[in-house]
Amino acid sequence: MTTLAKYIFLVITLTFMSCEDVIDLDLPAAAPRLVIEASLDWEKGTLGNEQTIKLSLSKPYFDADGITAVIGSSVKVTNDTDGTVFVFIDQNNGLYTTDSFIPILNQSYTLEVIHNGDTYIAHETLMPVVDIQDVRQSLEGGDDDEALDVTIYFNDPIAETNFYLLKFKEQGDLFPALFDLKDEFTNGNQMSAYFEKFNDEESDEEEFVSGDVVDIQFYGVSQQYYNYLHILIGQLNSGGGPFGSTPVGLKGNCLNTSNPSKTAFGYFRLTQVVQTSYIFQ
Structure with missing residues (x-):
């Protein structure tokens, strides 16, 4: 490397090093609620x-x-x-x-x-909430036909409009996966919902394997709470994209x-x- 090239490389390096400043954001603070x-x-x-x-x-x-x-x-x-x-x-x-x-x-x-x-x-x-009729694992129910998923099945009552909240949480995870459901197009029929995980290095998430345990909670909720959940879950899953x-x-x-x-x-x-x-x- 010539002397001139070494000098240019040194100047560029020092320039980028000098740009690593900490920026303090002055965010407005609202009164506690x-x-x-x-x-x-x-x-x-x-x-x-x-x-x-x-x-x-x-x-x-x-x-x-x-x-x-x-x-x-x-x-x-x-x-x-x-x-x-x-x-x-x-x-x-x-x-x-x-x-x-x-x-x-x-x-x-x-x-x-x-x-x-x-x-x-x-x-x-x-x-009220209906009982879970069956819980099964498969490779076909989810988005990836090579990844295991767990699916619950339940019979929706025919004489009423129903709204549901479903939580899946693998034991050891910090937070559950949330799903809001309604019977608008499936009233009186058997309904199902599945949970699948993907290998993701950024989030350290891994696909299900034999021996993994998933806790499932199935709630009957009011329409107004369903509307609240629908917005909340949509924002949680948006990912900022x-x-x-x-x-x-x-x-x-x-x-x-x-x-x-x-x-x-x-x-x-x-x-x-x-x-x-x-x-x-």
């Missing part, structure tokens, strides 16, 4: 009396501190037909619990949360009746759920 995680799920075959509601505060995107638990609030759920009130006791860690809830299918309930002088109200109906879902403000059903502009995040849902697990052969 109440986050209400009120999922009252009644598993078939249980009493459903033990329920938990979690309250916390929202945080800035780059805040690395832990979740800010909300304590000292008033939380209760009321049966809208007979007026029975179920008080959720503050556990001083952001969790509010009861062991006296009475789940009734197709019954509407009202959630009331009082926090810092503001009253949050939400309405929801406890929806050019053809992904356009991000929109996602509002739950917990309304601040004291100060409507100060809305809460989260959702009050009531569901019946069936659970099972599948071991790949």
Whole structure:
């Protein structure tokens, strides 16, 4: 390499090295808002009396501190037909619990949360779910005919419109895969849904192999919760690509009746759920 070439190479190298500056983004910080995680799920075959509601505060995107638990609030759920009130006791860690809830299918309930002088109200109906008829593995059900998938089968009721939430989670994974389903075009017929994984070095995801265990949760949900889920799942799966879902403000059903502009995040849902697990052969 000539002396001139060495000099040019050194200048280019130093130039690129000098460009490695850390950029601090000055993002606008919104005031913390109440986050209400009120999922009252009644598993078939249980009493459903033990329920938990979690309250916390929202945080800035780059805040690395832990979740800010909300304590000292008033939380209760009321049966809208007979007026029975179920008080959720503050556990001083952001969790509010009861062991006296009475789940009734197709019954509407009202959630009331009082926090810092503001009253949050939400309405929801406890929806039933059908049983899972069968769980099978195959190579044909998914998008890749060389990758194993797991499929559940269930019989949709014919006399009503139904909406479902389905969770698949391989044991050891951090998060489940979520699917929203409705019987608009399959009312009264057998329905199915499959879960398949692909080899992906970037996400460390691997295809299913013999011995893998998948936990499955199948929920009956209301139409309004289905609409909320449909937007949420669409945004989660968009991946940020050019053809992904356009991000929109996602509002739950917990309304601040004291100060409507100060809305809460989260959702009050009531569901019946069936659970099972599948071991790949």
